[in-house]
Structure formats: C-alpha cells, structure tokens
Amino acid sequence: MPEKIDFEKFASWLKTKWQGPEAHQCPICKVNNWGLSHSLVEIREFNKEGIVPVSVVYPLISLACNNCGNTILFNAIIAKMFSPTENPSSQPSQADSPTPTPESATPSR
Numbered sequence: 001m002p003e004k005i006d007f008e009k010f011a012s013w014l015k016t017k018w019q020g021p022e023a024h025q026c027p028i029c030k031v032n033n034w035g036l037s038h039s040l041v042e043i044r045e046f047n048k049e050g051i052v053p054v055s056v057v058y059p060l061i062s063l064a065c066n067n068c069g070n071t072i073l074f075n076a077i078i079a080k081m082f083s084p085t086e087n088p089s090s091q092p093s094q095a096d097s098p099t100p101t102p103e104s105a106t107p108s109r
Contacts, residue, residue, distance in 0.1 A: 002039035003082060005061060010036070013079050026065040037062035040076050 018024065024032045041062045045055045059076040076082040 004039055005081060007036060010061060010079060010081055026068060026070050028070040029065060029068040031067040033066040035064050035066045040082060
C-alpha cells in the first residue's frame with residue numbers, strides 16, 4: 001500500500017526550508033507552479049548486477065514543476081514525513097543492510 005503524504009504537514013515543513021525571494025520559482029523555467037506527489041516514492045542503491053532484493057531504499061517526496069517537469073526530491077525521513085520504524089515488516093533484517101537514517105541518507109559534500 002502506498003505511503004500517503006500529509007500535505008499540510010509537508011507544506012509546513014517546506015515553508016521553513018524553502019526561503020528567499022525567488023525560492024519558489026523553478027530553477028529551469030522560472031515558473032512557480034508545482035505539483036506534489038500523493039505518495040512517497042523511492043530510490044534504491046544502484047547495483048551494476050541488477051536489482052538487489054534487499055537493499056537500502058530512500059523514501060522521498062516528489063515535487064514537480066507543472067510547466068517543464070523539473071522534479072525536486074526531498075528525503076521523507078529528514079522532512080519527518082516517514083520514520084523507518086513505522087513499517088518494520090518491510091525493513092531488512094539486521095543481517096541484511098542497514099536501515100537508512102537521516103545521517104546515512106544525507107549525501108556528503
């Protein structure tokens with residue numbers, strides 16, 4: 001079953017992060033017309049051998065420009081829209097791979 005997004009909760013979180021006079025404009029087409037996905041989406045770790053049945057999955061919120069299609073992905077754990085412990089039956093066991101945390105899901109720069 002898809003994990004639904006609480007629009008009000010996400011909008012409140014996003015207002016605290018997405019700031020500045022031109023912040024809401026799409027960086028590609030400069031239009032301010034965004035569409036929010038209704039459910040969380042995911043990205044899996046890449047493996048050149050193909051899809052690995054047990055791998056780290058990053059839950060994301062997808063926000064797409066309705067004019068040009070540019071898409072911004074927000075980490076749902078960091079946005080506090082999903083907790084890895086909410087659905088323990090779908091999480092890998094400790095012997096498999098680690099559950100992503102905000103610290104491990106944040107790319108280093």
